[in-house]
Amino acid sequence: MANRQTQLMTEARARGTINTTKLAGIIHGGDEIVRLRREAWSRVEAATGASETSKLPVQYALASREDLYREGLQEGKAAQDDMKRYHHTFFDVFTPRYRLSNYSPFGLTTWLIKPTLEHMATQEQKKRFQNPDWNWAYAQTELGHGTFVRGLETTASFDQARDAFVIHSPTTTSSKYWPGSLAFSASHAVVMARLLIGERDHGIHAFVVQLRDADGSLMQGIELGDIGLKSSYNQNDNGYARFDHVSIPRDNMLMARSQVSKNGIYSTLAAHPKAAYSTMLVGRVGVAQSAAFQLAQATTIAIRYSVVREQGTPAFGIQSNEVPVMHYKSQQYRLLTSLANAYAIHFATRHAEEMVKDFERRQAGGDYSTMANVHVVTAGIKAWATSVGFDGAADARKACGGHGYLSMSGLPEVVDAMDALCTLEGDNIVMFQQVARHLMKIMEGNKVDPNDSMRHTCEPIYSASQNLLDSTTQKNLFKHRATNLARRAFNSLQKSQAVGKSKSDAWNEHAMLLISAAKAHFSSIVLDQFASQIDILDAGREREVLRHLQSLFALAQITSPLSPDTASFFGPGLLHESEMEVVHQQTNVLLDTLVPEAVALTDAWDFSDASLASAIGMKDGNAYERLMSWTKQLPMNVEAAERGGMLKDVWERYIQPKAKL
């Protein structure tokens, strides 16, 4: 039924001049894929009951620790079943709600285990372990140890008499802690543990440990449990594990790279020590992709709501009617720059994905020459995309005021899920430091692959007072700025070492400069890749509008309160401070061009209403009616309504005796 809000939405959508179907094809890689995706989503949403958007989504009704886990089991199983039945991989990296697949208790198997076995198991082991009946956990991190693998304490002691390894948790801090699916969902785990043969410590190796029997009961000596509520990802039973001298067959150590023989002889095979590396690379690109989609979800909800939410009258204006908040420039700026970021990240990850694929092809032939470069690009894009994504999603939440703070808006969950992305698969600060390390090598003039993606960023070619809406000008400016920051960090390192500081101390001293340089390089790389993905599109309105988004992306890096280190865009060979005014003017012109396209630009991501699970952000714009309808369906309200609209025990215990003391 049409009402004020649906009418506002219809009008706003009609203002768009782009073909959203065409743009959806560009985003998703072809019209056929768009069609197949829609079908897959529809089937899964029908299976879980999510497609009935008039019904309160289950996650807002039942939100205890255990309820959320069960929701994850249900959605995860529906997605897994659909992939098997219809032979696709849409839910390999993302869940149907665009969270990373480790949001589901079934996601780890494809996400981490498949590639681990691929690279680390022998042929015989692959056959034995690739059992479709098993559900896996990847047990690496411990209570006291994160991504620094060398610090792990869990031991795997060789027991020659029994031709076995004994897996053991010697301390509290050695308890495995955090692995997804570990608490109650996994039957088996890859356990990273310190290999001990006699007195000798051979470092960290991977072992396959059966956790539970076919009927789910715990294997001898194993203690498992949940680690409780997290900011998000409560659909997964991230868990802890303690091993009390658990014996596993010797040939459960993954032996493609190193082996232990029957009589305890340890040998390393010829394989490159980083053979399993591509698992991590693929993982990080997936995280960046997920950041793009989730940021797009948050801006889609916020833009749609801003189109129908009428609030306040313009300052100094003559009209007394309230206007949609999308009227306000500050709202336009916040939401459209975040939307531009989502597009930029999405297109930039394509490049990273191709680099990883190229690396995998080379790796198969024993060529590891591009590894350092691919490592840096995936680490950097992961860190950059998730930092920017989190900030943008958190800002989108704020841009929706009170209603954005409601779980039913869908925004809190997106923000909290984005937050996780900044930490998992490599902490962002650590990732930026690894990028910086590579940059400093380049500055030192170390031998670097001539095709290295960073290399060309060290040749300044921007000259001031050019047209900032020109793609080449933008790219040159960003490169020059990034180079300046790398040089600043490099010179600081040199100076510190010149006065006698160790390389280690110098590095630590200038960590913030190094991180800043790394971020700037990825601003530049994302811009480059976004631009070149636009370059190859057919001419047309969609390309024009994407080019405007590219310009908005670039200018927002210079002006946005969310952008770090904006000062570094100014200086000799860069922008002059007097140009700031031009930047602001051009930003306003871009916003005027893009605001009419805003709804179309969100529609093009092709999010189903069910995948957004937002009372205020669905496609029809019917925000208030839906929010009120969902509100009335909340269990506490339904329950109270059955009892005359009150919670009797609450009243009698807490409210009535209020003043009696």
Place this chain on the structure above:
Amino acid sequence: MANRQTQLMTEARARGTINTTKLAGIIHGGDEIVRLRREAWSRVEAATGASETSKLPVQYALASREDLYREGLQEGKAAQDDMKRYHHTFFDVFTPRYRLSNYSPFGLTTWLIKPTLEHMATQEQKKRFQNPDWNWAYAQTELGHGTFVRGLETTASFDQARDAFVIHSPTTTSSKYWPGSLAFSASHAVVMARLLIGERDHGIHAFVVQLRDADGSLMQGIELGDIGLKSSYNQNDNGYARFDHVSIPRDNMLMARSQVSKNGIYSTLAAHPKAAYSTMLVGRVGVAQSAAFQLAQATTIAIRYSVVREQGTPAFGIQSNEVPVMHYKSQQYRLLTSLANAYAIHFATRHAEEMVKDFERRQAGGDYSTMANVHVVTAGIKAWATSVGFDGAADARKACGGHGYLSMSGLPEVVDAMDALCTLEGDNIVMFQQVARHLMKIMEGNKVDPNDSMRHTCEPIYSASQNLLDSTTQKNLFKHRATNLARRAFNSLQKSQAVGKSKSDAWNEHAMLLISAAKAHFSSIVLDQFASQIDILDAGREREVLRHLQSLFALAQITSPLSPDTASFFGPGLLHESEMEVVHQQTNVLLDTLVPEAVALTDAWDFSDASLASAIGMKDGNAYERLMSWTKQLPMNVEAAERGGMLKDVWERYIQPKAKL
């Protein structure tokens, strides 16, 4: 029992040279207050069971919508009872966990209703309505209407025959939505509604509506319910209300400012139309204070954890042992700059608080001359403190890696609660625009109170190349920068109007510049006030260290990735870009001085362990043992343990049939 972590904490604490007791007195306003606070907290924590920190806090065990509400009732009641019994006001603004008092279903009465009745009720009404048995809601916002009061739709129609008003919700969007305590806890509400007398609309007025009988049952024609889970503040039953022609006595309209007579004559009394204004002013200062304490909580947890968390080895270092993450400069920078922000905000709010008190004194004598200034200062400090607070808390979460993402770390809840502060009691973007409006008036040379806090910020006096560790130099730099930004915005407005744009369009066009200027002014004001609070302290190590914090605060405004618009610190009469290096060097020197004091600087806030509710951030540093102990107490684990360590129905329904298709 001592272990590695408690030992690391003891060592870190011993490095401090300040007297934490003395500093606690400075923070809280005297040693006696510190003592009284401790006693109050201890009593309330004993009453709720929170003081047993070996036990899993209830909010991590029972986290359904209804569980959290009950937790709020329990803690809220304990705090209210303690204040009554021991005659103090410690929990008027904050809950025992430093959330705003509207976190509890009892907090609204003191927070909003007491001052509303004070300013808007007649003497007779005060007597009638200040009933200690009643629990109140303040029902202003509606589903379709936020802080723009003029847009409210709820009607109060005068019914002369019955000498009554009829309260009614004519549309879906007119449903009251969001008021705290409204769903199940409140017996009465102040309802803001449009006064209609015959055909005439007299605008929004306040009406007292009884919602429930003494036994808690709903009054005729009233529908109430909960609005479901929010990002945080789930301890309060924020609710919705629909009124179906609810009749209330005529003298339930609050009549101190305007009246409706028996025969329907509307009259306005002599009182200043903004008589109720100080409610809002006090509220905003309270929000800023809460932001300071919650940011301090987040940094306390993160710093304590960083002291005991050993992770990784320094880059290029020779040692192979892992080091506490507090060793890393990036960690030091992130956490100490946020701690400095917490101190700065806390001390700056004292000034705002005094301004409000002064305004209230004047108001009592009919003097409203300082109102505009007090309004701007409270709006600005609220927006600035909560923006900076949220960013810092979110960054502290990230600085704690995976464990910071666990609910049991206490950090997610602080971050989410801080997020709310950016929206409630005046959206930050709206607040900054109001500040900007005042700034532009000053730029226009409008007549402004000579004591106006903003006024002097328009006289640039910084000259470059001075010592940035000097307090006066810092203050001048910040003022000059703020003035530049105000002038930039002003000139842009002028130019747009010169080419024929309306004032309203020009204002909207340059909204981002105006917001930026407003933020810069509050950076400057917070620095000023922080500095002057330090100026008046007795000489001593505490003052020295606070002065270092002030310098770190100032320099971080120039360099931090979290600081907006850092470019504006550079330019003629400001910093030269070559000085950036000096800023970085001085920052590092400050960090070297402050890191040994870090634990002491968090101890000085005197947070009880129970109020932090953090497994990883308690005073003893015993992070891992406590986290593991709490984990084992999680209900899902206890339940599973009773059943052989598995969830049988989960296994049979979801895991076993995994591959069967």
